[in-house]
Amino acid sequence: MRVGITPLLGTLSWLRAHCASPQFGRNVILCACVIPQRGKSMDAFTFFNPTTLEFGAGKEPLIGVRVAGYGLKKVLLCYGSERIKRDGLFETVTASLAEQGVAWVELGGIVSNPVISKVREGIGLVQAHQVDAVLSVGGGSVLDSVKAIAAGAVYAGDVWDLFSGKARITSALPVFAILTLAATGSEMNPGAVVTNEETKEKFFIMSPALFPKVSIVSPVLMRSISREYLIYSASDVIAHLIEVYFTAPSYPKLQSRIVESLIATVIETTEALLADPADDAARAQFAWAATLALNGLTSAGAGGFSYPNHAIEHALSALYNVPHGAGLSVVVPAWMKWFHSRNLAQFERFARTLFGVQTAEQGIAALEDWFARIGTPTRLSHLGIPETDLPAIVENARGNMAAFGLAGLYTPEVIFRVLANAV
Numbered sequence: 001m002r003v004g005i006t007p008l009l010g011t012l013s014w015l016r017a018h019c020a021s022p023q024f025g026r027n028v029i030l031c032a033c034v035i036p037q038r039g040k041s042m043d044a045f046t047f048f049n050p051t052t053l054e055f056g057a058g059k060e061p062l063i064g065v066r067v068a069g070y071g072l073k074k075v076l077l078c079y080g081s082e083r084i085k086r087d088g089l090f091e092t093v094t095a096s097l098a099e100q101g102v103a104w105v106e107l108g109g110i111v112s113n114p115v116i117s118k119v120r121e122g123i124g125l126v127q128a129h130q131v132d133a134v135l136s137v138g139g140g141s142v143l144d145s146v147k148a149i150a151a152g153a154v155y156a157g158d159v160w161d162l163f164s165g166k167a168r169i170t171s172a173l174p175v176f177a178i179l180t181l182a183a184t185g186s187e188m189n190p191g192a193v194v195t196n197e198e199t200k201e202k203f204f205i206m207s208p209a210l211f212p213k214v215s216i217v218s219p220v221l222m223r224s225i226s227r228e229y230l231i232y233s234a235s236d237v238i239a240h241l242i243e244v245y246f247t248a249p250s251y252p253k254l255q256s257r258i259v260e261s262l263i264a265t266v267i268e269t270t271e272a273l274l275a276d277p278a279d280d281a282a283r284a285q286f287a288w289a290a291t292l293a294l295n296g297l298t299s300a301g302a303g304g305f306s307y308p309n310h311a312i313e314h315a316l317s318a319l320y321n322v323p324h325g326a327g328l329s330v331v332v333p334a335w336m337k338w339f340h341s342r343n344l345a346q347f348e349r350f351a352r353t354l355f356g357v358q359t360a361e362q363g364i365a366a367l368e369d370w371f372a373r374i375g376t377p378t379r380l381s382h383l384g385i386p387e388t389d390l391p392a393i394v395e396n397a398r399g400n401m402a403a404f405g406l407a408g409l410y411t412p413e414v415i416f417r418v419l420a421n422a423v
């Protein structure tokens with residue numbers, strides 16, 4: 001049975017549904033979790049992705065030309081730590097902007113698991129300095145903040161309204177990005193996730209207005225990423241890929257093969273980078289796999305799907321500020337153990353193709369073992385979260401389940417059962 005399903009990233013049908021959700025009047029993805037129907041032909045879709053991606057070593061000096069090409073005169077230049085000032089990237093970027101006559105205002109100090117108070121600060125700067133575009137130099141946290149600033153700056157009310165469902169995004173300032181960490185796919189998608197540190201809610205926004213105009217992905221900028229963020233990124237990318245792969249009601253073989261190739265690439269390149277962080281060939285392929293995992297490619301033709309692992313993980317990040325990828329490597333195997341009987345053939349395919357084992361259970365164990373082997377957490381206790389906190393996590397996850405359109409299947413009891421697999 002397929003009920004009220006709307007495809008996610010990259011399809012116009014998704015964009016339409018997303019931008020005009022009848023129940024909530026907000027940016028809600030209407031996904032229903034369903035008993036998948038296999039062996040169907042590919043669903044009709046429209047692939048829509050307007051981001052220009054500049055990929056390759058040494059591309060970052062292009063930023064000035066790209067921004068000026070849109071006739072823009074002043075950007076809010078956003079970043080996280082002062083690292084980009086120490087390693088020369090800030091100098092490269094500002095020189096490139098200056099050469100094209102583009103002025104900038106700075107906003108540094110954006111933290112991982114970005115917060116809405118910093119977004120409000122950015123909106124204040126945009127308005128005070130009459131900035132006409134927003135530029136991210138950093139990982140997903142900086143870029144998601146930039147998207148929220150871009151949408152909030154042209155909205156008359158408080159920006160959190162756009163996350164809470166009180167208002168819809170209808171336009172945004174142009175967004176540009178220089179990516180320094182590959183994981184989220186935010187560089188080529190229209191989503192952003194931000195935490196409200198007062199209410200302890202980690203919610204998302206999505207709108208076609210938030211696709212970056214241009215994203216520069218220069219993998220050599222990622223050489224300095226810590227070992228821990230490399231493994232968290234691997235788990236995040238794999239989580240993006242398995243959500244659609246396992247929950248799509250009709251997933252064509254072609255799409256399964258694309259996902260399996262991307263997961264195999266992430267596994268292989270992560271191991272290569274752990275052995276040798278200077279392996280630029282591995283880093284480039286890891287980065288491209290991360291972009292492709294959440295830019296609409298893998299969801300095309302899927303006939304709908306859902307994101308339950310993300311809905312649950314956002315509760316962990318909101319309550320405990322754990323890195324997103326670390327939370328996902330805990331949630332994903334726990335969810336797979338709960339879900340696999342609903343789509344057994346695809347879980348067996350996953351087990352055979354990626355790990356050379358036969359049963360769904362063996363495949364899940366193999367992925368969990370791989371997470372453990374690279375050192376990313378696989379139990380709530382590894383994140384310092386006690387079992388007694390489960391009711392509070394379930395309560396927090398409910399808001400996200402509703403926003404993801406999944407509250408029907410993922411009742412509090414079900415969320416509890418999934419999390420209990422991670423104790």
Ligand SMILES: NC(=O)c1ccc[n+]([C@@H]2O[C@H](COP(=O)([O-])OP(=O)(O)OC[C@H]3O[C@@H](n4cnc5c(N)ncnc54)[C@H](O)[C@@H]3O)[C@@H](O)[C@H]2O)c1
Pocket residue numbers: 080081083111112113114138139140141142144180181182183184185186189191192193221222223224225226229233236294324
């Ligand atoms: N928009 C989306 O589609 C999407 C998808 C998945 C996750 N997210 C969100 O993105 C956020 C995580 O983003 P992320 O995984 O890119 O990590 P991040 O941006 O939070 O960065 C993680 C850490 O790495 C550091 N860092 C970044 N680049 C570096 C470099 N080149 N060298 C050394 N250190 C570097 C940062 O300063 C930070 O301390 C979470 O909030 C998550 O929920 C968004």
